Structure formats: C-alpha cells, structure tokens
Amino acid sequence: MAKVRGSIVVDVEKCKGCELCAVACPKDVIQLAHEVNGKGYHYASMAKPEDCIGCASCALVCPDSCITVYRAKA
Amino acid sequence: MTEELKDIQKEENIVYKKSSLLTDNVMHYCPGCTHGVVHKLVAEVIEEMGIQGDTIGVSPVGCSVLAYNYIDIDWQEAAHGRAPALATAVSRLHPEKYVFTYQGDGDLASIGCAEIMHACNRGENIVVIFINNAIYGMTGGQMAPTTMIGQVTATTPYGRDVKLNGYNMKITELIAQLPGTCYVTRESAHTPASVRKTKKAIRKAFENAGQNKGTSFVEVVGTCSSGWKLTPEKANEWMVDNSFKEYPLGTMKDE
C-alpha cells in the first residue's frame, strides 16, 4: 500500500516561536530551530521530517499562518 | 533539502496554506496570541464564502485595533466599545453587506457593555466576534469584567476579590437571553479540533447575516500569554483548567 507522506514549509521570518504547532503535532515532528530569525525568534522547523503525515494540525493552530502543509502518496 | 522532501513540497500537494485574504503584514500580536488564530478563521470563512467585496468589518480598541491591516476587506475603526453602534449604522446603510464587529472582552463587556446589549437586543443584522482573554491585553494586563475570581492581574495583584471587585461577568449568557440574537455560541481555538469547530461557528454566523436573521454572537475563549505572564503553551493549559470552568464551551442558542 502506498504510504502517505507529509511535509511542511515554515515562513521562517514570520514565525514567532510560540511553539503551539509543536504541541499540536501528533507525530512530534516539530522543534524550534537553534538558529534565530531576523526578529530573534527561534523558529519552528522539522526535527523529524520523515515522520510528518501532512495532517495540518500544526498549521491550523498557528496564530501567524506561517505553515504550508503538503501531503503526497510516496 | 533531500530529493524526497522536494518531491512532496509541490504546488499540487498543498493541503493547507495561508488564506489569500490575509495580507503579508506581520501581525503585531505576541507569540501564540488567540487573535491571530481567529483573524485567520475570519479570513478563511470570508474567502470560502466568496464575500470579500461584500464584507465590512468594524475593529475595536484593544490589541486587535489594527485588525484592518491583516484582513483584506473593507473596515471601519470604532471608538472604544462602540463597534456595535458603528456596525448598526453600517449595516442599516448597506443592508446587503455582511457586517461584523471584532471585539475583546474589555472593549465589549466593559466600556462597550451598553452598545453590545442594545445592538443585540435590537437584533441588528450583524456578526459579533468576541475574543475573551479575561484581561485587558493592550494596556498591560489589567482586570476586565471577565477576569475570574482569584485571577491575578496588574490591578488585582492578590487576585480578583469579590468584595472589592465584584463577580466576573458572563456576558454571553446574558446576550443569549436577548430575543434579537439568533445564534449565540462559545468556542475556543487552542487545538486543531477546536479551531475547526470555531471556523464552522463563524461560517454559520456569516450565513445567518446573509439570511437577515439578526445578531449572531460568537465568543472565542482565548489566552493572553503576555498579560497572564505564561508561555503560550502554559496559557492554553491555564485556560483549559480555569477559563473553561467559568466560561463553558457550547452553543447557547441556534434559531
């Protein structure tokens, strides 16, 4: 059976590092990056990209609409 | 980026992206603020209903005073608490338009208590989006009418005391009793499921306006992590443990 794979792209400069996406993710994919963005925030990034299922939970709770979600059969 | 990721991150695989009605301005809200989530839902509903050119928002005084910078529709900016009065005028002058107010709990339940009560009692054909974070966020976290007993704020450093400050006002319950309202509901926006549910409620409220049904009132119980002095995650937990007890979620009226 084809496996469903997901991925996210974070608008790094818009992210304020609130971390609510990481709390919402059922697969523990997201962690804040060690690097900071132009505003000094540690931004959301995929620590475990291979585990993402493209459920969009992270994007739904994001207050700043920073996350685009992709889903594909791989 | 690995080849595999590039393969997934293609235009045709997008399942969720920022609403096209949200401008590219970076919102001035603090990290994790409920205002951002609800702005996004309002934008998505207006976009999906295809009513961008027919919707007029009225923004309040409070942190969301600049809402007009973020959602690309027509707006008016009201004096503090007067959004329902201004929305009344806009909706009566333009009865074919979708008119909504967007208000915080200080704006709506304190200085604007009379305006919201009378607009709802007259059954003005408007939508009210009410963000209840139980505090005055913009001015530095002072007590609001909605601040709960025992809750620490800048003006209640030992917690809200009934003897001194009275009880927290459950204004949505009062509004549900007014015959002018057709739909009154209390929602939240802290989990994916609650975000989806709140979006449905906002959609229903706008559809009611399209059918001239009177006032639709959607409260969203939210957080103010800066005013509450908690991280966004802890603020959500505090809200579930405290706010939801005083402000239980659910639809009070749907006619």
Ligand SMILES: Cc1ncc(C[n+]2csc(CCOP(=O)(O)OP(=O)(O)O)c2C)c(N)n1
């Ligand atoms: C006539 C008038 N009185 C008082 C103020 C000060 N003031 C600005 S915002 C605000 C309350 C904001 O609280 P709320 O409506 O809960 O919105 P939040 O910032 O929490 O989103 C107050 C009292 C004002 N701007 N104008």
Ligand code: SF4
């Ligand atoms: S799409 Fe779902 S699985 Fe992927 S990062 Fe977001 S919440 Fe986690």
Ligand code: SF4
């Ligand atoms: S002060 Fe509170 S309500 Fe205002 S933007 Fe910050 S978190 Fe949001």
